[in-house]
Amino acid sequence: MTQDSGLRTQNSELGTQNSFDWSRGYASRIARFQGSAIREMFHWAQLPGMISLSAGSPAPELFPVEPFREAANYVLEHDAMAAFQYGITEGYVPLREWIAEQLISKGIHVGVDEVLITTGSLQAFDLLARVLLNPGDAVVVERPTFIGTLQALDSCEASYVSARMDEDGLIVDELDQQLAAAAQTPKLMCVQPNFQNPSGVSLSLERRKQLVQLASARGIPIVEDDPYAELIYEGAPLPAVKSFDTEDLSIYLGSFSKILMPGLRVGWAAGPRPVLEKMGLIKQGSDLHTDGYIQRVINHVVRSGFLPGHIKEIRAEYRKRLDTMLAALAEHFPPEARCTRPRGGLFVWVELPEGVNCNDFMRQAVDQGVLFPPGQGFFRDGTGQNTMRLNFSNQTPDKIREGVKRLAEVIRQHLANG
Amino acid sequence: MTQDSGLRTQNSELGTQNSFDWSRGYASRIARFQGSAIREMFHWAQLPGMISLSAGSPAPELFPVEPFREAANYVLEHDAMAAFQYGITEGYVPLREWIAEQLISKGIHVGVDEVLITTGSLQAFDLLARVLLNPGDAVVVERPTFIGTLQALDSCEASYVSARMDEDGLIVDELDQQLAAAAQTPKLMCVQPNFQNPSGVSLSLERRKQLVQLASARGIPIVEDDPYAELIYEGAPLPAVKSFDTEDLSIYLGSFSKILMPGLRVGWAAGPRPVLEKMGLIKQGSDLHTDGYIQRVINHVVRSGFLPGHIKEIRAEYRKRLDTMLAALAEHFPPEARCTRPRGGLFVWVELPEGVNCNDFMRQAVDQGVLFPPGQGFFRDGTGQNTMRLNFSNQTPDKIREGVKRLAEVIRQHLANG
Numbered sequence: 111m112t113q114d115s116g117l118r119t120q121n122s123e124l125g126t127q128n129s130f131d132w133s134r135g136y137a138s139r140i141a142r143f144q145g146s147a148i149r150e151m152f153h154w155a156q157l158p159g160m161i162s163l164s165a166g167s168p169a170p171e172l173f174p175v176e177p178f179r180e181a182a183n184y185v186l187e188h189d190a191m192a193a194f195q196y197g198i199t200e201g202y203v204p205l206r207e208w209i210a211e212q213l214i215s216k217g218i219h220v221g222v223d224e225v226l227i228t229t230g231s232l233q234a235f236d237l238l239a240r241v242l243l244n245p246g247d248a249v250v251v252e253r254p255t256f257i258g259t260l261q262a263l264d265s266c267e268a269s270y271v272s273a274r275m276d277e278d279g280l281i282v283d284e285l286d287q288q289l290a291a292a293a294q295t296p297k298l299m300c301v302q303p304n305f306q307n308p309s310g311v312s313l314s315l316e317r318r319k320q321l322v323q324l325a326s327a328r329g330i331p332i333v334e335d336d337p338y339a340e341l342i343y344e345g346a347p348l349p350a351v352k353s354f355d356t357e358d359l360s361i362y363l364g365s366f367s368k369i370l371m372p373g374l375r376v377g378w379a380a381g382p383r384p385v386l387e388k389m390g391l392i393k394q395g396s397d398l399h400t401d402g403y404i405q406r407v408i409n410h411v412v413r414s415g416f417l418p419g420h421i422k423e424i425r426a427e428y429r430k431r432l433d434t435m436l437a438a439l440a441e442h443f444p445p446e447a448r449c450t451r452p453r454g455g456l457f458v459w460v461e462l463p464e465g466v467n468c469n470d471f472m473r474q475a476v477d478q479g480v481l482f483p484p485g486q487g488f489f490r491d492g493t494g495q496n497t498m499r500l501n502f503s504n505q506t507p508d509k510i511r512e513g514v515k516r517l518a519e520v521i522r523q524h525l526a527n528g
Numbered sequence: 529m530t531q532d533s534g535l536r537t538q539n540s541e542l543g544t545q546n547s548f549d550w551s552r553g554y555a556s557r558i559a560r561f562q563g564s565a566i567r568e569m570f571h572w573a574q575l576p577g578m579i580s581l582s583a584g585s586p587a588p589e590l591f592p593v594e595p596f597r598e599a600a601n602y603v604l605e606h607d608a609m610a611a612f613q614y615g616i617t618e619g620y621v622p623l624r625e626w627i628a629e630q631l632i633s634k635g636i637h638v639g640v641d642e643v644l645i646t647t648g649s650l651q652a653f654d655l656l657a658r659v660l661l662n663p664g665d666a667v668v669v670e671r672p673t674f675i676g677t678l679q680a681l682d683s684c685e686a687s688y689v690s691a692r693m694d695e696d697g698l699i700v701d702e703l704d705q706q707l708a709a710a711a712q713t714p715k716l717m718c719v720q721p722n723f724q725n726p727s728g729v730s731l732s733l734e735r736r737k738q739l740v741q742l743a744s745a746r747g748i749p750i751v752e753d754d755p756y757a758e759l760i761y762e763g764a765p766l767p768a769v770k771s772f773d774t775e776d777l778s779i780y781l782g783s784f785s786k787i788l789m790p791g792l793r794v795g796w797a798a799g800p801r802p803v804l805e806k807m808g809l810i811k812q813g814s815d816l817h818t819d820g821y822i823q824r825v826i827n828h829v830v831r832s833g834f835l836p837g838h839i840k841e842i843r844a845e846y847r848k849r850l851d852t853m854l855a856a857l858a859e860h861f862p863p864e865a866r867c868t869r870p871r872g873g874l875f876v877w878v879e880l881p882e883g884v885n886c887n888d889f890m891r892q893a894v895d896q897g898v899l900f901p902p903g904q905g906f907f908r909d910g911t912g913q914n915t916m917r918l919n920f921s922n923q924t925p926d927k928i929r930e931g932v933k934r935l936a937e938v939i940r941q942h943l944a945n946g
Contacts (some may be wrong), residue, residue, distance in 0.1 A: 131748060132803045134716050137662045137684075143809045170609035178612075179604050186597050190782035191588035194596075194789035198570060229647055229793075229815040236814045240683060244555045261813025265658060266555075270844035297553050331550060359548035373820040375595040375647075385550045391561045395679025396654045397647040401819055413858075493864060 118510055138245070142264040151483065154476050161513035162481040166307060167504040172427060173371050174411070181410035181430050189406055197402040199390045201227025201378070205409040209364065209378050212321075216339070217353025218362055218380060226386045228393070229400045231337055231365040231377030235300075236262040238333055238361060238379070238388035242297045245269055248332070250289075251298040252280050254459075254497070256307045256487030259300055259335065265484040270294055272491040277450075279303065279313030282320040288329055299330050303351050305455025308488050310500035312453065316346050322354040332360040337377075340369050340421050343429035344453040358382040366408055371422055374404050426507075427458070434507040435500065435514060444517035444525060456503045461484070462521070467495040471524040480516040532677055535918075556663070560682040569901065572894050579931035584725060584874050585922040591789050592829070592838055599828035610873030615820040617808045619796070621644025622829075623827040627782070627796050634757070635771025636780055636798060644804045646811070647818045649755055649783040653718075653808035654680040656751055656779060656816075660715045661686055668707075668717040668748070670698050671796030672906030673914065674725045677718055677753065678905040686731065689714055690909040695868075696919060697721065700738040717748050721769050723756040723873025726906050726917035730871065731944040733766050740772040742773055750778040755795075758787050758839050761847035762871040776800040784826055787839055792822050846874070848912040853918065853932060860936035862943060874921045877903070880939070889942040898934040 155162040161454070185193055200206070206225040213220060228234040235258070243249070245267035251259065253272040263270070271292060273285045282299060289296070303313040310513060325332050334351045352360045361381030366374060391398070411417070435458055439449050443460070450459040462468065468484040475482060485497025498525065500517075502510055529776070532710065542929045573580040591840070603611055610863060624643040631638060646652040653676070661667070663685035669677065671690040689710065691703040698719060707714070707913075721731040731739070743750050771779045779799030784792060811895065813816070829835070853876055857867050862895070868877045886902035893900060903915025920928055 126776055129800065130747070130775045132660075132749060132800060135657065135660050135673060135749070136806065137660055137665075140659060140806055143806065165614065167614050170613050173609060173612045175604060175608045175612070179601070179940075182599070182600055182604070186593060186600070190593045191591060194591045194791040195588050196583065196585050196790045228727070232813070232816045240555065241558060242550075242553050242555055258813060258816065261809070263813075265813050267811050306940075331548060331553070355547055357548045372614045373612040373816055374765070375819050382547065382550060388554065388558055388561065392683050393684050395650070397644075397651045397679075397793055397815070398676065399793070401793050402824060404819060404822065421913070463636075511922075 111139055122400060138384065139265050139267050139315075139496065142267065149482060152480055157476075159479050160476075160481055161479060161505060161509050161516065162514050163500045163505065163510075163517070164481045164483050165504060166501055168368060168372060168424075168456075169427060169503055172424055174416065177406065177411050177414060177416045178371075181407045181414070184410055185403060185406045191376055193403040193406045195402070197399045197481060199343070199394050199399045201225070201400060202402060202405040202409060205405050206378070208412055209380065213362070216347075217349035220380045224330040224380055224383050224386065224392075226379045226389055227400050227405060228377050228379060228488060229397055230367065230375040231335065231363040231379075232258045232262065232465040233393075233397075234363045234379035234389070235259060235333065235335060236265075238298075238385070239263055239266045239268070239394050240392050241385060241388045245513055248292070248294050248296040250296045250423060251490065252301060252309075253491065254308050254485060255300070256302060256335070256492070257487055260488070260490060270491070275306075275309060275311055279306070279311050280321065281319055282317050282324055283342045289330075294471075295328065296330050299325060299332050301332065301351065302335045302338070303348070304336055305452050305457075307338070307455070308457050308485065309459040310407065310450040310452030310455055311459070312348070312455045313351070313446050318348065318351045318428060319354050321351060322360070325355075325359050326357055333363065335359055335363045336479065337363075337365040337368050339364075341425065341428060341456065342454040343352055343425055343432060361385065368412065369417065369424070370408065374406055376400060376404060428503050430507070431459070431502040431507055431510055434510045435502040438511045438514035444518070444522055446525065447521065456501055458500045458502060460498045460500060462496045462498075466525070466528065469495065471520050474524070475517055475520045478516045478520050480520070481512045532670075552560050553940050557683050557685050558811050560685065563657055563941070569899060572899055575894075576897055577897050578682035578894075579897060579923060579927050579934065581883060581918045581920070581923065581928075582899045582901050583922060584919055586786060586790060586842075586874075587845060587921055590842055592834065595829050595832060595834045597697065597779065597788070598824065599825045599832070601827055603824045604820060607733055611824045613819040613820070615817045617693060617812050617817045618804075619643070619824040620820060620827060623823050624796070626797065626827060631780070631798055634765075635767035640800045642798055642801050642804065644797045644807055644811075645815070646795050646797060647663060647815055648793040648857060649753065649781040649797075649812075650676045650680065651815075652781045652795055652807070653677060653751065653753060654670070654683075655810050656716075656803070657684045657686070658679055658810050659806045666710070666712050667715040667746070668703065668714045669908065670719060670724065671909065672726050672728075672903060673908070674720060674753070675905055677849065678906070678908060688908040690907065693724075693727060693729055696727060697724070697729050697735055697740065699780060700735050700742055702809045704742055707748075717743060717750050718753065719750065719769065720753045720756070722754055722766070723870050723875075726903065727877040728868045728870030728873055728874050728875045729877075730766070731769070736766065736769045737772050739769055740778070743773075743777050744775055746851050747832060752778055752782065753781045755781075755783040756873040757782075759843065759846060760872040761843055761850060761876065770798075780801065782934070783804075786836065787842070788826065792826065794818060794826055796823060821916055849920040849923070849925055849928055852928045853920040856929045856932035860933050862936070862940055864943065865939065875935070876918045878916045878918060880914045884915055884946065887913065889938050892942070893935055893938045896934045896938050898938070900935060905921045
């Protein structure tokens, strides 16, 4: 049962000359995946003194550790055996009931069997993509798009119809014309209607209705990815896109990542039962079901009545950080930079003049102690080099001011040299 | 923001005549998925008085709730912010280090960057399948095969090379001849070397070496799925298949489901870093990373030194249940039934004479208060109708005796009538 571990180490050091070449057997989807810039970002974010405006992470100092502890111990006391045993793929029924009840306030009316618990809302999207997409199938995405969405679609070898956005979100009229001229009808339209990642923009009420009309007229279903809905700092919430859907042509995705804690990886899909059943069959061959213990703990936390006050607290703090960032951008960024003014969410989106490539000064920014993700990764039409996404939830106001100042200086120098 | 929920209900009741037909847009993989018999099984298992020999569930009364509670509160006290924040896709480093150390006893020598934490070991398999398989690609599976493996492969639209097994596991010589005659070279060979689900059979030492030789000679990598290794009740453990691999042509999958608790959904893959990186990229577009809180709690539990005693306790109890089941089968089952005599794991496998179809008496068994899964679902070559899998870990010895007795009576009647 022993093996010469010395030999094994030697092989590694020699560059494993005699090692098997797995890459010859890779599936065609693998060609879509580039080396990960995010991995390097993570490394840089650990450097001392670095101010990261990069990740889309909530503020960990606001995590509700104490309510979680109480709920965790309650579940251990009262329901440990079921919590730790294999569970049903669809998810813990009381939590699905709670989700169905909450959705009513967004104008969404579903039964408990129209809710599927997933391992983060991104998994719900991945499952839906696998239910619908053969390689080469077209999908409508906003331009720019959440990177996780693009990664899931890449792994299904989707082709993209990139839909332009303005300050009211996806421009539905223009998309309709694009689709009229398109060679193939897309299988799916993907939107993040509230405080979109990465742009920070929301889809207007009128456009929400239009989008459902377009979906119905052209027979293209909608996936509405809505992790940021509760992070609203200004104005009244809008009804969900799905609230205008009377034909079951849309699926709504939600998450506990932003209202509780992302490390737990619990989200959900709400939509027509036949589609959710297919998603569940794929989930059975993937992770079988989502952690039953954590589902029960979350259920206990959200039913304790603690959530409304907690969301209020998050909103107040993030609003302060957003205001700080917008003020710092106005003060320090060159006038050529155009920034969105989101009314919620986690991100401000910056566009520099055409021709500027943000990748060209990312390393200088790192050298100056500030980290940002160039926007190019959020596009699949080869554009976006002149854009960047700035996160304001994961740094204190002081750090935000300092980070924006450092970044502004790097940009000024770059523009001056270019 | 409100919608007429009465109307919505009415639509549902009317059979949603005007609802969108998603099925027109399903991907071709969906045609592989049949209606789920497992779902009905779950329903039947809840009936009062039912003795289920069906699921592969551990005994919940042995779950280490107290050590988990201590570890859970320790993590909340000392590391809550990191535990609840977004984490890296590869997984929590100390837990990966612990896994790498443990693997040495199986003859596997890997570094921490050759371990990927996954949401159950089935997710590791699903990710690997997605790295390697285009639709139609061939995969070698044991005959019979774990259903989760088949579901993951179905969702990649794999084609199957079903390899025959005997009491020493997969018959490698015969597989070699099959492959020599095959039209296409498979992309992957899948084995569960220890106490295989569903057959209970283990791959012999000699066959493990042979399998690695075959993999090397034919250039086909191996995935070694090993969730049951620690559940050994008789004899000495064998070195892992991967321990004979000097060319990095194999990936080893492990799980905490059977040695701790399955509801937590934490497993891992150990193997060549380039392949794990590709698996990680697909995981980034699926569930991003596995629950960071639970990873830390597990790390604390396994490092407390509690595990060896706990595994000893599980072994003693399951061995008693296995012995009970084997004795009951010998006493009650008709002589035409051939049963495996596993030395570990969770299952006994039963073969009835050719021509008998276990699906034909499953409902009678339910009526008599005993539940079993017909074996057909574990095959993809259209055979296996005369087989069934019996679980012995999830019932007390008394229930096992009574369940086997009930089932024996149903089978006797069926054989008498047939």
